[in-house]
Amino acid sequence: xxxxxxxxxxxxxFALTAAAHFLFVSLTLGxxxxxxxxxxxxxxxRRSRQGALYERMVRFWGQLYVVxxxxxxxxxxxxxFQFGLAWSGLGHYAxxxxxxxxxxxxxxxxxxxxxxxxxxxxxxHRFGPRVHCALLWVVTGTAYLSAYWILVANGFLNHPVGxxxxxxxxxxxxxxxxxxxxxxLLAFGHIAGGAAVTAAFFVAGVSAYHLFRCRTTxxxxxxxxxxxxxxxxxxxxxxxxxxxxxxxxxxFGGLQLSALASFQPMKDAVWKAxxxxxxxxxxxxxERFGPGxxxxxxxxxxxxxxxxxxxxxLMLYLSLGxxLLAFFRPAVERFRAWHLLLMAMVPLPYVAMxxxxxxxxxxxxxxxxxxxxxxxxxxTDVSAGAMRVSLTVFGTLFALLLVVNWWLLLRTARRGPRAxxxxxxxxxxxxxxxxxxxxxxxY
Amino acid sequence: MEILAAxxxxxxxxxxxxxxxxxxxxxxxxxxxGRDGRERRLVLAAIAPFFLGNEVWLIAAAGVFIGCFxxxxxxxxxxxxxxxxxxxxxxxxRDAGLWWRGRAAxxxxxxxxxxxxTVGSWAAALSWGWLLAGLLTGxxxxxxxxxxxxxxxxxxxxLFAVHGMAFAALRLTGPPHERVRSxxxxxxxxxxxxxxxxxxxxxxxxxxxxLPLTDTAAHGPVLGLLxxxxxxxxxxxxAAQAWLWWTFRGRVTGPSYL
Numbered sequence: 001x002x003x004x005x006x007x008x009x010x011x012x013x014f015a016l017t018a019a020a021h022f023l024f025v026s027l028t029l030g031x032x033x034x035x036x037x038x039x040x041x042x043x044x045x046r047r048s049r050q051g052a053l054y055e056r057m058v059r060f061w062g063q064l065y066v067v068x069x070x071x072x073x074x075x076x077x078x079x080x081f082q083f084g085l086a087w088s089g090l091g092h093y094a095x096x097x098x099x100x101x102x103x104x105x106x107x108x109x110x111x112x113x114x115x116x117x118x119x120x121x122x123x124x125h126r127f128g129p130r131v132h133c134a135l136l137w138v139v140t141g142t143a144y145l146s147a148y149w150i151l152v153a154n155g156f157l158n159h160p161v162g163x164x165x166x167x168x169x170x171x172x173x174x175x176x177x178x179x180x181x182x183x184x185l186l187a188f189g190h191i192a193g194g195a196a197v198t199a200a201f202f203v204a205g206v207s208a209y210h211l212f213r214c215r216t217t218x219x220x221x222x223x224x225x226x227x228x229x230x231x232x233x234x235x236x237x238x239x240x241x242x243x244x245x246x247x248x249x250x251x252f253g254g255l256q257l258s259a260l261a262s263f264q265p266m267k268d269a270v271w272k273a274x275x276x277x278x279x280x281x282x283x284x285x286x287e288r289f290g291p292g293x294x295x296x297x298x299x300x301x302x303x304x305x306x307x308x309x310x311x312x313x314l315m316l317y318l319s320l321g322x323x324l325l326a327f328f329r330p331a332v333e334r335f336r337a338w339h340l341l342l343m344a345m346v347p348l349p350y351v352a353m354x355x356x357x358x359x360x361x362x363x364x365x366x367x368x369x370x371x372x373x374x375x376x377x378x379x380t381d382v383s384a385g386a387m388r389v390s391l392t393v394f395g396t397l398f399a400l401l402l403v404v405n406w407w408l409l410l411r412t413a414r415r416g417p418r419a420x421x422x423x424x425x426x427x428x429x430x431x432x433x434x435x436x437x438x439x440x441x442x443y
Numbered sequence: 444m445e446i447l448a449a450x451x452x453x454x455x456x457x458x459x460x461x462x463x464x465x466x467x468x469x470x471x472x473x474x475x476x477g478r479d480g481r482e483r484r485l486v487l488a489a490i491a492p493f494f495l496g497n498e499v500w501l502i503a504a505a506g507v508f509i510g511c512f513x514x515x516x517x518x519x520x521x522x523x524x525x526x527x528x529x530x531x532x533x534x535x536x537r538d539a540g541l542w543w544r545g546r547a548a549x550x551x552x553x554x555x556x557x558x559x560x561t562v563g564s565w566a567a568a569l570s571w572g573w574l575l576a577g578l579l580t581g582x583x584x585x586x587x588x589x590x591x592x593x594x595x596x597x598x599x600x601x602l603f604a605v606h607g608m609a610f611a612a613l614r615l616t617g618p619p620h621e622r623v624r625s626x627x628x629x630x631x632x633x634x635x636x637x638x639x640x641x642x643x644x645x646x647x648x649x650x651x652x653x654l655p656l657t658d659t660a661a662h663g664p665v666l667g668l669l670x671x672x673x674x675x676x677x678x679x680x681x682a683a684q685a686w687l688w689w690t691f692r693g694r695v696t697g698p699s700y701l
Contacts, residue, residue: 397532
């Protein structure tokens with residue numbers, strides 16, 4: 001039978017895979033939106049010089065998006081199967097409500113997203129510019145749809161609505177309530193904003209790196225002037241996007257915090273460190289659900305929330321300053337200390353995102369479905385040994401995926417727009433014009 | 444409704460094994476079909492535009508499974524824990540190998556990624572065989588054991604490879620294609636692929652027929668919303684996939700993005 005060891009291992013496995021998956025998703029979602037906007041602009045202006053510039057931007061940022069997306073999908077596969085592998089109690093008890101949104105996510109959103117992404121990546125020169133751009137619109141639209149369905153599932157776990165209780169578990173009573181669950185909708189706004197912030201900081205950091213290096217190597221080395229224009233434009237777009245995206249995220253974060261008092265009073269009390277209220281709620285919950293510790297890990301929950309807010313404050317002040325500086329071309333081109341700062345800021349959104357998830361998910365413990373199903377009761381009957389093997393396998397794999405993904409992202413980013421292979425014309429032997437042949441054989 | 448839900452589950456699973464089975468099979472045969480890095484890149488180009496669209500069939504099948512048969516999904520996945528961990532790990536390794544190969548230009552990097560594709564494809568195919576062995580013997584709650592399970596796993600993996608070979612015969616050109624022809628002889632036409640596809644389709648249907656699907660379906664209110672919604676979008680999904688296959692129907696003559 002399961003000891004608490006198997007429970008701890010299963011929770012670690014879920015926490016690590018979810019956190020790793022989310023590191024990819026947040027950038028993917030934001031970058032997809034950015035690339036879609038740029039490609040749309042490229043299509044609208046396709047007969048002008050501007051159009052050519054935007055086309056190069058699409059290929060460069062698009063390749064970074066595809067590299068990141070690829071690892072996001074393989075980590076997502078493991079996430080989906082994990083519900084059944086480690087948490088079969090969830091399916092037994094709440095599957096009637098919870099499972100449907102996962103089904104909709106995979107079939108209605110993810111299936112379409114992947115099919116169209118295949119068409120977009122490999123069909124670069126097989127469609128006209130408008131059709132090719134429309135493909136990316138479908139990819140990005142379904143990516144948001146996918147996020148919505150996942151948050152419907154997650155929102156239900158945090159704030160179960162629209163269900164009735166039966167002997168064996170719960171049943172769906174009001175689909176409308178589940179689909180418009182404020183816990184899901186507010187989180188969706190928060191995540192959509194956060195993804196935009198992540199992408200804005202990423203684009204700004206990579207652009208700053210190239211502008212920093214342009215000044216070091218001089219602009220004469222063939223083509224660097226074109227690259228400088230591309231990165232100046234990218235940096236500006238990112239700098240002007242970040243502050244509104246941050247404020248948008250903060251508004252939805254604030255709404256979630258204020259809803260917490262009624263949705264999850266215990267998380268709210270822990271976050272506000274109201275000791276007396278925690279004790280009172282604990283006594284209430286023991287009365288309602290029987291003996292047990294109903295207080296989530298306090299320092300972790302509160303610490304994660306504080307970390308998120310500190311990261312937010314840092315990002316807000318720095319991005320307001322960046323938005324002002326971005327108005328001045330000399331600063332964009334030559335302010336090297338600012339370039340370094342922008343590069344250093346790339347990890348900040350990830351810190352805020354991960355801390356926010358820890359606050360949301362650790363803060364609702366000991367429940368997997370809030371006040372309906374305890375985490376320990378959802379665990380599959382798997383031995384601690386099997387769970388240890390699976391945690392080792394997926395932990396190692398995900399760590400490697402994370403490291404290699406960032407190595408490839410940084411490598412692709414560093415090599416710049418002229419080394420991009422996405423969108424090369426496959427019909428031309430050698431993969432189309434490549435002004436800078438690789439010094440190493442490419443096969 | 445339960446019957447329709449089971450039909451949807453069967454449809455997506457069959458879709459995966461027929462389409463995704465072909466790219467897994469090609470991955471298994473990668474060292475045989477392509478003798479150097481350049482040829483292997485061509486072989487991978489044969490599956491490049493499709494593999495992403497193929498594997499979502501399985502993701503959709505798992506989604507339909509958890510949505511329409513949540514309790515059975517938990518029992519089956521939990522019971523087949525030891526089978527699904529190598530299946531998923533193999534899948535992840537193969538995909539990473541495919542996506543990463545073209546992103547760096549070092550001989551050793553290409554060799555490593557080719558190895559990941561081959562090993563990952565074999566791990567996934569053998570795990571599929573093991574999983575089907577468990578389902579066909581009628582006990583989904585535990586991994587199958589004994590010589591019968593080993594033989595089934597090997598047989599199913601061989602079927603994946605043959606299916607991949609039949610697919611490669613339709614897609615490749617040049618020396619890799621000649622290598623396929625030397626293995627298949629005159630049998631490498633569309634008819635052979637249809638035959639291996641049918642074999643791939645029979646497997647999950649035979650396994651699914653032994654699962655207590657209609658007794659374990661989700662409750663009426665859920666199925667009443669979910670099944671019609673899924674049925675309504677399925678033709679659109681099939682149309683999108685058909686467009687993908689039509690777009691990349693020509694034989695492969697040069698390397699792709701991968």
